[in-house]
Structures are given as structure tokens and as C-alpha cells.
Amino acid sequence: MRVLTVLGTRPEVIKLAPVLRVLGARPRTFDVRLCITAQHRDLLDPMLALFDLRPDIDLDVMRAAQSPTDVIARVLAGLDPILDAAGGGHPSIGHWRPDWMVVQGDTTTTLAAALGAHHHRVRVAHVEAGLRTGRLDAPFPEEMNRRLLGALADRHFAPTPRARDHLLGEGVPAARVTMTGNTGVDALRWALEQPAPAALAALDLPPDAPVLFVTAHRRESFGAPLERVCRALREIAARFGPALRVVFSVHPNPQVDGPVRRGLGGVPGVTLTPPLDYVTCLHLLRRATIVLTDSGGLQEEAPSVGTPVLVLRDVTERSEGVDLGFAVLVGTDPARIVAETSRLLEDPGEYRRRVPAANPYGDGHAAERIADVLGADL
Secondary structure: OEEEEEEOOHHHHHHHHHHHHHHHOOOOOOEEEEEEOOOOHHHHHHHHHHOOOOOOEEOOOOOOOOOHHHHHHHHHHHHHHHHOOOOOOEOOOEOOOOOEEEEEOOOHHHHHHHHHHHHOOOEEEEEOOOOOOOOOOOOOOHHHHHHHHHHHOOEEEEOOHHHHHHHHHOOOOHHHEEEOOOHHHHHHHHHHOOOOOHHHHHOOOOOOOOEEEEEOOOHHHOOHHHHHHHHHHHHHHHHHHHHOEEEEEOOOOHHHHHHHHHHHOOOOOEEEEOOOOHHHHHHHHHHOOEEEEOOHHHHHHHHHHOOOEEEOOOOOOOHHHHHHOOEEEOOOOHHHHHHHHHHHHHOHHHHHHHOOOOOOOOOOOHHHHHHHHHHHOO
């Protein structure tokens, strides 16, 4: 079975690396090729190196100040010669046409690749299918991407029962939906077996200090919402003083990097870092007292290491954590962020109640289930 995997961003590498590893370990069943779009080149390449992934095709679509429309157009054009049955193929792989395309998540790369496959009648397998917030503006544009992928995909790998039920409720036939767990948990287990990198020691975190680990990168956080988050963190740092350490891993997007450095640069107790490498990020997540984030991946990873989550969004497609109590939606309202953070730092009983007992998002074997389903179609 010829399988083309297409990815373009750091989260896609993390969540597809376990799938690629399992497919690659079954060479009698799968002939696998990897195409990267490089939608986010600077964050993508280190992740490929970490997981020892060597692309067969690099579309190299990233441009300065690119829009989702720009990315979609370049990805569609780049995939055309690969997917066209009547064409001459691609210089890197010759005339090799996939039986399946595997994509992950809700990025612009994922939507464009699936649309290109549909145009050329190549079947699409969607990893992490069925996540929904019910609001097209949050997250934007990812929620619309997910819904369109629900119509484009031929095989849906849902990470949780709730994701599966979303797809069934939208009319996807049950025979095309498989609940697998989230491949991000597979990747996390591998990463935490690696030694803690020197970058973690360089943060110089006192052994007994409470630590807030912070990230924010979503488009809906740009502008005033991110400024409110920074205002809340300044107040928290002032309230708890030098005993508390805040580590903010700052996304390189100028709409994140600029406001965060203006809002938090030089604040005592606050450390601003460039994006942490994946293994360092997970070791810091395990060390952290609380994670404050708008990241979906961190919401899924935190319960595996027992860290409570304050979600810097008004809605989340990972609502299982909210239902179980280890995640709380605080949005970007400074008063709410300060109040919920203070509650966890000051009330040991409340903190214990909010420590996750188990991970509802996966058990570390999602990639194997995906490979089993695809292999059964041979």
C-alpha cells in the first residue's frame, strides 16, 4: 500500500512521527513517503531532526507574512504533480501515486493537502479527526478546517469518544470512524524517556519554587487578548514575588513576540524564552506547578505528567479535561486568570483536586491502531 504523509508544522510532526514510525516498521504492508510543506519552516526542521524524519519531498511554501490563502494555493500547486495519475510525477519520487494520503489535525497544510487529494481521487486518512468547539471563530481558522476535513476524509481516526460522536452526529458513516486515542500521547511517552536537555537546567529553576509554564500563539489571542494575558502575569508575578517563577515560551510570530516582550520583558520572576524544543517543553511541563496555555497539544499532554491546566481561551475542543476538572477555561480576562492561578497556588487541597489522575486523550498506542486499520484495507 502506497501511503503519502503530508505535514507542515511542528505539531503535525509530533503527532505523525509515531504513525510514520509504525508504518515504516511494516515494510511488507506499507510503502511510505513523506512530503513536507514547510508551512512553518523555522519550527518544522528541528522537529524533523529530533524524530529522525527525512522528507522525500519538500514543497518549501513558507513566505514572509503569508496568509492561509497563500499557503493553500502553494500546497495545492505543489501536490498536483505528485497526485496526478496522468502526469509525469515528481522529480524526487518519480511516477509514484499514493493509495492513501495521511494528514493530521486542523492546519492550513492539512486542509490544502486533503483538498488536493480529493481533486485527484486519492483517499484521505485524517488523524485527530472530530475535534469541535462549535464556534467558527474559535479557533480561527482551525474550526472551519476541521469541519471541511470531516467532509473530505475517507477514514477518520478520532482521538476520544466525544470526537467520534461529533463525526457520527455530522453524518459520517460509523464504518469510516475509528477511535484510536491521540498520537500526541504516543510521542510524549517517547520524549519523556529522553534525558532532560541542558536547556531545562539553563532556566535555573529553584527545586522548591512553584513554576508557571505559559504559552500563547493562536490567532484569536493576537492583539488585546494577549495584552490582557501579559497584564495578568505581571500581577501574578508581583503578588507572589520572587518565590514564584514564570516561564513563557514565546512564539516567533511578530504578533506574539512583540507584545509579550513589551508586556513582560524585565519583569522580576518572569523568564521569556524562544520556543522550547519539544523534549525540553515536556520536561518543563512535568516540572511545572501549573500550565497556562491556548495550545491544544499541551492540554492533551499535561494530564500524562499530572499538571493542572488553565486554558487561555473561551472554548476548547479538548473539553474532556474541563469535565474531569484538571483543566479550567479562564479566557484572557486578567481578573479570572489571576484568581484561578492564585487559587491553585494558595490552596493545597484545591490543587490536589485538580491534579489529573489519568489521561483521557490516549494510552500511547494510537499509532498502532491507525496502522492496523490502514493495513486491513490492503
